[in-house]
Amino acid sequence: MNKKISERFESLMNEVNAIETAKVKVASDYGDGWRIDHDALLSWRVKAKNIIIQVCGEASQHFVEFVHSEKLNGLGDGYYKALKRTRAVLGAAKDDFEGGYLTSIKALVQAEVFDNELEQAEELLTSGYHVAAAVIAGVVLETGLRELCDRSTLEHGKLDKMNADLAKAGTYNKLQQKRITALADIRNNAAHGKSSEFSADDVRSMIKEVEQFLAQHLG
16 A cells, blocks of 8 residues: 555656656746646646645645645746746655655554544543443544545545445455455444344454554554
8 A cells, every 4th residue: 555655755846857857948037947747746646646645634734835835936037947846745744654754654543543542542441331342443443434435535425435446456355355344334233213223242352353453554
């Protein structure tokens, strides 16, 4: 999955380099400069921002700096200079990702959130609220699948679709896919108030399985 993201970064770097290579020198009253394909640059910027959001997050320094760098700052500025600035930001995000820094930080934050949610599910289960516990565990599972989809550059969707797509992509095997389907059934029954379809022991096992799954694939 990390390989796909690295390949996407590399593709985008090649794309922006090609835009730069195709630049044309022009003269104006303000001096000589460079004209580049604005439409191609706009298309590249949209794709670059998308991968930065997926990998770094919308609140990350990388994304904030990218948005700032694409803005033109008066007469002395231009699209070619903006290209060089935004390319540098994308390159920094690429280097940080391939160095393992972004994944590590994001994984630590995500793991803490998941741990808190699963602890809440366990407390509800202990207090006799196994239906509510199943719903929370199901939400954690679905959120984990979304994160795996992001890492594999797969689209989000309903839990069953993400489960199938991740198995097809080789993120995990068919046996794991079937187990996730079984856990999703418990979550769905809980969400629809069908408490007779599962027991407190089923939910206890569900919480443990979700915890193990996240530790194995998102840790």
